[in-house]
Amino acid sequence: MLSQNRPVIFNYQNLPTFFKKKVQPLIRAECKSSCVLCHKPLGPDEGVCVPILQDMRMKLRTSALLYAKEGDCDMKAISNGDLACSTCLKFLADPDSRDYERMSVLIPCQQILDYLASVFPTLPSKDLATRMQTVDQLLEDLENYPSSSPERRAAAPFLHCYQLQPVRELIPRYPKEFSNVVLYDPPACTVIDGRSYRIFDTAKIDTSVPADKRLSNSIVLPLYEQTASDVVTLWHLPRRSAGCSMGCAATLAIVQEVGDTKLCRTFWLVFFLSTLSGRGVTPAELNPAFDLYTPESLATRPVDIFFPLPPSLELASSSQGSSSVNPPGLERLSLSEGLPAPAEGSEARAG
Numbered sequence: 368m369l370s371q372n373r374p375v376i377f378n379y380q381n382l383p384t385f386f387k388k389k390v391q392p393l394i395r396a397e398c399k400s401s402c403v404l405c406h407k408p409l410g411p412d413e414g415v416c417v418p419i420l421q422d423m424r425m426k427l428r429t430s431a432l433l434y435a436k437e438g439d440c441d442m443k444a445i446s447n448g449d450l451a452c453s454t455c456l457k458f459l460a461d462p463d464s465r466d467y468e469r470m471s472v473l474i475p476c477q478q479i480l481d482y483l484a485s486v487f488p489t490l491p492s493k494d495l496a497t498r499m500q501t502v503d504q505l506l507e508d509l510e511n512y513p514s515s516s517p518e519r520r521a522a523a524p525f526l527h528c529y530q531l532q533p534v535r536e537l538i539p540r541y542p543k544e545f546s547n548v549v550l551y552d553p554p555a556c557t558v559i560d561g562r563s564y565r566i567f568d569t570a571k572i573d574t575s576v577p578a579d580k581r582l583s584n585s586i587v588l589p590l591y592e593q594t595a596s597d598v599v600t601l602w603h604l605p606r607r608s609a610g611c612s613m614g615c616a617a618t619l620a621i622v623q624e625v626g627d628t629k630l631c632r633t634f635w636l637v638f639f640l641s642t643l644s645g646r647g648v649t650p651a652e653l654n655p656a657f658d659l660y661t662p663e664s665l666a667t668r669p670v671d672i673f674f675p676l677p678p679s680l681e682l683a684s685s686s687q688g689s690s691s692v693n694p695p696g697l698e699r700l701s702l703s704e705g706l707p708a709p710a711e712g713s714e715a716r717a718g
Contacts (some may be wrong), residue, residue: 377462379415386416386448397606398450399572404459404473404531404602406551406567407452408578417451417460418442419611429614432641434502439608446606458531458548458590470537470546471590471626472616473529475609476601480633482509482522487640491647498646502610524559527605528566529612532634533590533626534619546590552581556598568603594627613637 386394394416400409420426420442430437441447451459458471474480486505490498500508506526513523537546554571556563588600617638623631639645 377457377467378464379456379460379462381463382415382417382456382460385418385421386443390443390445390448391416393445394448395450397445398569399574401450401569401572401574402452402455403449403569403604404451404455405549406569406572406581407454408551408574408581409450409452414450414452415456415460416448417456418447419449419607419615420447421461421615425611425615425618428618429611432614432617432638433499433643433646434614434617434641435608435610436501436503439503440611440614446608447611449604449607455548469534469619471531471533472612472619472621473602473604473607474532474612474616474621474630474634476525476528476530476599477627477630477633478522478525479506479528479609480630480637482518483637484633484640485518487637487645495648495652498648502613502641503608506609521560525601527607527609528601528603529607530599530601530627530630531588531590531593532616532621532630534621536622536625537591548588548590549585550588550600551585552576553584553586563598564601565598566601566603570603570605591625 395409395414400411400414401407402409402414420429420440423442426440426442429435429440439446449459456462457469459469459473461469475483483502483505490500509519509522510526512519513526514520531548533546537543550567552572553565554567556565558564589595593600613634616634621631621634623635643650
């Protein structure tokens with residue numbers, strides 16, 4: 368057990384060598400030599416390249432849940448890397464020591480998760496190719512056809528936007544200030560559908576502005592109290608895979624009792640709907656060798672038989688006899704109750 372008097376130290380000695388030396392300058396250039404989270408300008412010897420998918424568990428879960436194609440889950444690729452300052456490492460990456468855990472994870476924002484939750488219930492009636500589309504493919508389709516339905520029009524302005532969600536409760540011995548994220552050179556608020564958003568966009572960083580001037584203006588985002596503000600803070604990250612980000616969060620098994628509970632609840636709803644059974648895909652359709660599973664067992668199996676759930680998820684039977692996947696504290700769900708209405712005209716197109 369950790370001593371209450373022991374200083375809080377997140378050790379990241381292994382992280383600087385995660386990416387090859389020839390890849391790191393490319394990641395740094397794409398992030399404009401600024402921390403992807405707080406936008407602090409970083410010198411040539413400052414900052415660490417952090418991966419979205421940090422270990423094999425995350426990679427396998429991302430591809431198994433059809434969040435992203437296996438070929439897009441290359442952990443050593445430029446697309447899997449962000450640049451972080453030393454202060455923000457604890458919010459974006461797992462430390463070397465198992466005594467500690469990262470404090471947060473970036474996941475698709477509420478509007479994008481709402482859109483996915485409306486699309487997945489429409490898939491079971493489609494052809495196999497459509498049912499097997501990844502989250503990234505569904506969002507690419509949204510980007511190509513942003514205005515063909517009310518659901519698409521509501522979600523399109525938030526494509527590539529992410530929110531910062533805590534992974535666990537704040538450990539009691541951590542000072543409250545430890546969970547504050549200082550954000551530099553914050554952009555002006557944008558009003559969308561009557562709600563104010565502050566959207567940090569690396570692409571809009573003006574590197575010609577002196578570093579001291581960028582650092583002179585800052586705001587504080589309390590990780591665990593974001594919903595207390597009238598302004599929603601988002602990060603626009605078009606180079607990041609939404610599917611890989613969701614695979615990372617699913618592997619970490621984020622809890623819904625902290626942070627934005629509505630956001631986390633919707634995340635796990637999408638997790639449930641995106642499983643093979645939620646998509647209406649049977650093992651026999653993928654491989655006749657799996658035909659040894661009876662229709663009865665498949666009908667009551669709520670999750671993929673090909674990949675296990677995180678330890679924190681449990682199986683629970685609904686009142687109608689079907690099963691559902693419930694993260695801790697989440698009310699029981701079924702495919703027929705408690706789900707958003709299917710998106711009008713939002714049937715996914717076969718890729």
